[in-house]
Amino acid sequence: MIVSTGTASGKSLAYLTPAVASCLDGGTVLYLTPTKALAADQLRGLRELHVTQVRAATYDGDTPFEERTWVRRHANYVLTNPDMLHRSILPGHARWNSFFRRLRLVVVDECHGYRGVFGSHVAQILRRLRRVCARYGSTPTFLLASATASEPGAFAMRLTGLEMDEVTVDASPKGSTTIALWEPPLTELRGEGGAPVRRTATAEAADLLADLVLADVRTLAFVRSRRGAETVALAARAKLADVAFSMPYTGAPLSSSPVAPRPETASPATPPPATPPQPDTARNTTLDISPDTTPDIAANIGPNITPDIGPNTTPDIGPNTTPDIGPDIGTDIGTDIGTADDSSRSPGKGSSHGPGSTSSPNRRENPLSWALPDIADLSNLPDKIAAYRAGYLAEDRRVLEKALRDGTIMGLATTNALELGVDVSGLDAVLIAGWPGTRASLWQQAGRAGRDGQDALAVLIARDDPLDTYLVHHPQALFGRPVEAIVLDPDNPYVLGPHLCAAAAEIPLTEADLPIFGPTTADVLDDLVNQGMLRARPTGWFWTRRERPTDLADIRGGGGSLIHVVEATTGRLLGSVDEPSAHTTVHTGAVYIHQGETFLVEALDLEAGVALVTAAAPDYSTFARDITDISILSTQRSHPLGQGTLHFGEVEVTRQVVSYLKRRFQSGEMLGDEPLDLPPRTLRTRAVWWTLPASAVAPLAEAGIDLGGAAHAAEHASIGLLPLFATCDRWDIGGVSTELHADTGLLTVFVYDGHEGGAGFAERGYARANDWLTATREAITSCECDRGCPSCIQSPKCGNGNEPLDKRGAIRLLNTLLAAD
Numbered sequence: 001m002i003v004s005t006g007t008a009s010g011k012s013l014a015y016l017t018p019a020v021a022s023c024l025d026g027g028t029v030l031y032l033t034p035t036k037a038l039a040a041d042q043l044r045g046l047r048e049l050h051v052t053q054v055r056a057a058t059y060d061g062d063t064p065f066e067e068r069t070w071v072r073r074h075a076n077y078v079l080t081n082p083d084m085l086h087r088s089i090l091p092g093h094a095r096w097n098s099f100f101r102r103l104r105l106v107v108v109d110e111c112h113g114y115r116g117v118f119g120s121h122v123a124q125i126l127r128r129l130r131r132v133c134a135r136y137g138s139t140p141t142f143l144l145a146s147a148t149a150s151e152p153g154a155f156a157m158r159l160t161g162l163e164m165d166e167v168t169v170d171a172s173p174k175g176s177t178t179i180a181l182w183e184p185p186l187t188e189l190r191g192e193g194g195a196p197v198r199r200t201a202t203a204e205a206a207d208l209l210a211d212l213v214l215a216d217v218r219t220l221a222f223v224r225s226r227r228g229a230e231t232v233a234l235a236a237r238a239k240l241a242d243v244a245f246s247m248p249y250t251g252a253p254l255s256s257s258p259v260a261p262r263p264e265t266a267s268p269a270t271p272p273p274a275t276p277p278q279p280d281t282a283r284n285t286t287l288d289i290s291p292d293t294t295p296d297i298a299a300n301i302g303p304n305i306t307p308d309i310g311p312n313t314t315p316d317i318g319p320n321t322t323p324d325i326g327p328d329i330g331t332d333i334g335t336d337i338g339t340a341d342d343s344s345r346s347p348g349k350g351s352s353h354g355p356g357s358t359s360s361p362n363r364r365e366n367p368l369s370w371a372l373p374d375i376a377d378l379s380n381l382p383d384k385i386a387a388y389r390a391g392y393l394a395e396d397r398r399v400l401e402k403a404l405r406d407g408t409i410m411g412l413a414t415t416n417a418l419e420l421g422v423d424v425s426g427l428d429a430v431l432i433a434g435w436p437g438t439r440a441s442l443w444q445q446a447g448r449a450g451r452d453g454q455d456a457l458a459v460l461i462a463r464d465d466p467l468d469t470y471l472v473h474h475p476q477a478l479f480g481r482p483v484e485a486i487v488l489d490p491d492n493p494y495v496l497g498p499h500l501c502a503a504a505a506e507i508p509l510t511e512a513d514l515p516i517f518g519p520t521t522a523d524v525l526d527d528l529v530n531q532g533m534l535r536a537r538p539t540g541w542f543w544t545r546r547e548r549p550t551d552l553a554d555i556r557g558g559g560g561s562l563i564h565v566v567e568a569t570t571g572r573l574l575g576s577v578d579e580p581s582a583h584t585t586v587h588t589g590a591v592y593i594h595q596g597e598t599f600l601v602e603a604l605d606l607e608a609g610v611a612l613v614t615a616a617a618p619d620y621s622t623f624a625r626d627i628t629d630i631s632i633l634s635t636q637r638s639h640p641l642g643q644g645t646l647h648f649g650e651v652e653v654t655r656q657v658v659s660y661l662k663r664r665f666q667s668g669e670m671l672g673d674e675p676l677d678l679p680p681r682t683l684r685t686r687a688v689w690w691t692l693p694a695s696a697v698a699p700l701a702e703a704g705i706d707l708g709g710a711a712h713a714a715e716h717a718s719i720g721l722l723p724l725f726a727t728c729d730r731w732d733i734g735g736v737s738t739e740l741h742a743d744t745g746l747l748t749v750f751v752y753d754g755h756e757g758g759a760g761f762a763e764r765g766y767a768r769a770n771d772w773l774t775a776t777r778e779a780i781t782s783c784e785c786d787r788g789c790p791s792c793i794q795s796p797k798c799g800n801g802n803e804p805l806d807k808r809g810a811i812r813l814l815n816t817l818l819a820a821d
Contacts, residue, residue, distance in 0.1 A: 002111070002144040004152035005170035007447025011145040012045070014167075015107045018143070023054045023076045027104030030129075030140070031079040034113040036060050039079040040398060042109075046077065060084050072096055082114075082122045085129065087550045090506055093132045100136040105143060112146040112440050112486055114159060115727045117495065117755045119488035121555035123159045124499035127490075127516050128506065130161070135507055147444045150485040158488060161516060175455040177446055179479075181472040182208075182461045189669045195789035197669065201463045202228045205413070205433040206235035208459065212429055213384050213411040214243065217457075218404075221413045221431040222445045227593045227621070228433065231665065232413035233387035240381040388414040416441070428456055434463040435471060437729045440483040466720030467730075469791035470779040477724065477775075487727045487760040491520045493527070494757030498553035500524060501533055505543035509534075554578060565592060568602055568612040579606070583657045583678050584624035586611035590660065591622045606679070620664050620671050625798065626657040630736040630750050632743040633684070641769060642818045644692040648766040651687040651752055653734065656680035673801070686758030688766040690773075691746040696816050700809065707747060710809025711737040712800070713793035715749045717810065718776045720795075722751060725772045726764035733761055770818070777814040780807060 003014050019029045033039045039058045046056040056077035059068065061084070071078060072095050080089065089096060106129070108114075114122040126142075133140055144156050144164075153166035184199040205221050209232060212219040223229040386409050388400050403409040404427075416436070427449040436442050442460065450456030462468035471477055490496065496517060503509060503517070514521045525541055528534045534541045543549055563582040565574045574594045577585055582604060586592055590601040592613050599613035635649040657678045662671040701707055715737035722733060734754050741748035753759045765772055783792035788807040795802065 001141070001165045001167070002146060002152045002156040003167045004112075004146040004149050005168065005172070006148055006174075007444060008174070008450075009170045009172040011109075012042075015105075015109070015143050015145060016046075018141075019077065019105055019107060020049070020051060020054055022104040024051075025104070026102065028076045028099050028102045029078070029105045029107065030099075030103060031077065031107045031109065032085065033079065033081055033109045035110075036062055036081065037397060037401065038110065039081065041401070043079055059089070072099065075099075076102075082125050082555060086121075086125050086502070086553070086555060090125070090128050090132055091502070091548070091550055093135070093506060097136060100133055101138055103133055103136075103138045103140045106140045108142060108144045108159075110146065111144045111156070111159060112149050112444075115486045115488055116732055116759045116761070117492075118556055119159065119486065120490050120492055120495045120759070121499070121553060123161070123488060123490035124495060124517065125555070126160050128499060128503050131503060131513060131516055132506060147440050147447075148483050149440055150482050155486045155488075158490065161490075161518075175450045177450055177456045177458055179446065180457070180459040181475060181478075182459050183469075183472045184461065184464075195787070195794055196785060198464045198791070200665075201433040201461045201468075202232050203235065204461050205431050206232045206239065208431055208461070209385065209411045209413065210236040210239040210243075212431075213240065214381075216410070217428045218407065219411045219429040219431060220404075220427055220448050221411065221433060222436065223413055223415060223433045224436075226415055229387045229413045229415050230593060232433065233385055236385045236411060236413070237382040240385065244379050244381045384409060385411040385413070388412050416445075428454075430456070430458045432458065432460045434461065435465070435468045435723075437723055438483065438727050439478060439481065440486075440727075442478070443483070464790035465730075466717050466776075466779050466792055467723055469783060470721065470724075470775065473782050474778070485727070487764050489758065489760040491518045492757040492759070493520060493524050494755075495553070496520060496524050497528055497533070498549065500528060500541075501543055501549040501552055504534055504541050505549045508540045508542050510540040513540075563604070563606070563609050563611055565594070565599075565611045565613060567599070568614050574599070574613065577611075579609075580681065582606065582611065583681065584626075586613075587624060587657060587660060587676055587678065589622065589674055589676075590624075591616075591618055591620065604678075620662045623661045623663065624657045624676075625659050625661060625673070625801075626655050627800070628734065628736050629654045630687070630752065632689075637766065641690060641773075642816070643696040644690050644817050646688070646690050646766060646769050648688050648763060649686065650758075651685060651750065653683040653685060653736075653752055654680050655683065655734075683754070683756060685753045685756060686762050687750050687752035688762040688769070689744075689748055689750040690769070690817060691741075691744050691748050692813070692817060693746060697747050697813075700812055700816065703812070705809035705812055706804055706806045707809070707813075708737075708739040709804030709806030710813040711739060711747055711749050713780070713788060713805045713807055713810035714776065714813055715751070716793050716795045716798070716805070717780050718749065718773060719751055721776045721779055722761065722765050722772060724775060725768040726761040728759070728761040728764075732759060773814060773818060777811060777818065780810055780814075783807075 003011050005011060019031070022029055031039070031042065033042070036058075039060060040062075043056055043058050046054060054077050055075050056079065057063075057067070057071045057075040059071050059075075059078050059080045063071065076099075078099065093100060106126075108126070113119075142160050142162055144152075144159070146152055146156075148168075148170075149155060152168060153164045156162075156164040156166070182204065184201060184204045186196045186198055189197040202223060205223065209219055209221045213236070221229075221232055223232050386400055386403070388397065400409065400412065404412050430446055430449040432442065432445050436445055446456075446458035449458060460472070462472045500509065500517060500521065503513070509525070514525075525534065525536075529536050529541070533543075533545075535544045562576040563579055563586060564576050565586055566572065567574060574592075586601050587604050588601055592599045592601055592611075597615065598617055600616040600618065602612045602614055604611045631652050633650040633652055635647050637648045639646055657676055659673050659675045661673055663669065664671060697707055700710070715735045719730060719733055719735045723729060732754050733751055735749070735751045737749045739747050751762060751765060753762050780792045783789065785792065785807075788794055788802075788805050793805050793807055793810060
């Protein structure tokens with residue numbers, strides 16, 4: 001069964017009732033969640049029930065080793081995550097025999113987070129779980145809970161391999177949520193090719209977070225990366241420190257009341273000015289929010305006014321860091337997943353907080369000063385804001401969650417670690433710094449506010465990115481539209497192979513097991529035998545190696561060996577990154593942030609598996625750039641598209657990081673492009689590509705259009721728009737364009753999955769090509785720049801330095817492609 005309804009609709013009660021009943025009846029329950037924060041929150045709720053027969057416990061990376069034995073022997077309600085199930089519980093199933101024999105119910109919570117390559121791995125882990133349960137004679141019911149998703153039953157069948165019933169009707173009472181689409185202003189700075197630079201989404205989020213906290217509005221700010229969350233919190237705290245220094249109020253302490261005083265009712269100790277300060281103009285498209293003043297937005301969004309709601313800088317050449325497609329979680333095996341930072345710049349247009357201001361979040365007088373309550377001591381204002389992400393100690397995360405619930409903290413900048421179901425009731429507002437990747441994630445994050453039924457505010461702050469810009473100018477693409485179908489590919493041989501090895505190590509594989517793992521299992525088993533990974537015997541397939549087979553599958557990362565990040569002066573181990581990500585995140589000269597501390601990478605030694613770093617405080621961030629070659633291995637499907645042809649098939653991509661950009665944190669100003677010498681990497685994956693014959697492009701060339709620049713611009717923009725049609729992030733895909741490709745002999749534009757074997761995103765693009773490419777053309781056409789900018793056709797990760805690009809040519813090229821004849 002899958003229950004797929006909106007936030008705060010009662011899904012927890014839907015699975016808690018049968019789960020507790022199973023425990024009372026002598027059975028056991030396994031609860032799976034993408035994040036440790038959600039498991040801890042669920043455990044707190046279970047203990048508040050005071051049902052003594054329910055012996056609930058978490059079993060994850062935060063569980064002390066001395067407690068794990070007790071959990072295995074005595075707990076009947078175990079809360080864990082896919083990482084722990086993969087690496088500990090299933091390989092050690094013999095120690096869990098009593099638990100598995102009595103297993104009645106498997107709860108898979110927030111399952112919409114299991115998409116792409118991560119979701120494909122989880123699908124195989126659940127199949128291994130079903131096989132282990134069968135070994136001990138149990139056939140548990142699988143109950144899945146998800147935010148609203150398209151075709152949830154079909155997705156759940158693909159995830160578990162089981163027939164599914166679905167519940168999708170949501171009749172739960174809700175307050176209204178006002179949604180604002182917020183577009184940061186253009187600055188006076190100029191980027192590549194003289195393109196205008198917008199203020200970053202993180203800088204805007206920091207300003208808004210500080211303003212809302214000053215107005216006594218409890219706020220959660222979702223930021224795309226750990227670095228971004230830390231940056232937003234630090235900038236907002238600095239702004240509050242300035243306020244505390246410059247406004248020595250006297251009176252009552254800042255309370256946690258949900259509504260800030262209106263100007264007409266403000267205390268005499270803080271008389272409002274004759275005319276409250278007005279921010280310049282409406283910054284963007286707004287829905288259900290009057291575009292008059294920032295103070296009015298912030299001061300009116302307590303429980304009495306509310307919303308009605310129902311990928312950072314992006315590369316054109318593939319994933320350059322561990323993508324943020326999975327939740328921000330750290331497991332006991334050292335896995336802490338994050339993304340590249342969105343600290344370069346952000347999309348959209350509009351006015352800044354104050355005239356002529358472009359950088360520092362503290363650059364202007366606070367527009368909400370007239371709305372501040374009387375405060376005896378403002379020195380503790382900065383303590384009202386904190387950051388929350390994976391990488392913190394478990395006890396620190398629990399303290400932050402409690403402080404947000406009880407109002408000790410009024411503002412929290414977080415990664416998506418708090419997106420999934422954590423009960424942080426009492427929130428009045430949510431800021432979303434950058435498109436979160438899917439409509440489902442947008443509504444999930446916006447739904448964190450107003451969870452007690454009160455009205456709320458949600459603000460989507462656009463980044464300097466084609467998709468973000470398209471959405472703030474085309475709100476119809478967000479509202480009144482169904483959420484996306486969830487894409488995953490459990491049959492990907494690069495996913496299936498490692499899990500077949502793990503399954504054989506758990507219990508030798510037999511012919512009867514093959515249907516569980518899917519139709520490609522037999523072929524993959526033959527390959528594993530030929531590689532010496534498994535040994536075939538008359539009774540089945542056996543794992544015979546000494547190493548742990550679970551190490552073959554990096555279910556959240558990009559795979560490969562780990563690169564250890566070590567502080568050069570002390571030898572302290574700061575963390576680790578997978579080898580593919582090391583090329584882009586810890587290359588020589590990179591800025592590396594660990595738990596709020598900033599380091600510069602002195603040297604990256606791939607052979608030794610070490611990146612040496614030193615503490616530093618640069619005012620810039622770094623972004624790797626690479627070049628890409630692509631060759632077609634096979635074409636699986638093709639069909640005409642306008643005057644061209646659309647293809648889908650298998651390709652081989654060769655990528656090499658060649659340099660890195662340095663960009664100033666707040667403004668996005670480019671400070672330099674430094675060369676790098678790193679080896680190339682090869683990726684076999686799947687791609688969608690389109691071609692145009694010479695007869696179709698000849699008129700364009702005769703009109704003086706640079707065909708290479710036009711194809712390059714169309715490629716950048718199409719990569720930016722694909723996440724609107726496939727549940728992916730721009731970090732999950734890459735692209736290549738050429739005026740004359742060696743394999744096709746034609747003008748060709750490729751978009752490929754940035755994961756070994758493919759992840760289903762390019763295939764989704766093939767299926768929705770007309771809608772996808774039409775939206776791409778509209779995004780370029782609607783941008784107000786003259787020659788192209790990061791909001792339409794530029795990519796800050798372009799290996800060619802965004803040259804050549806032809807905006808006018810891209811529009812003409814897409815018109816030609818989409819024309820009927």
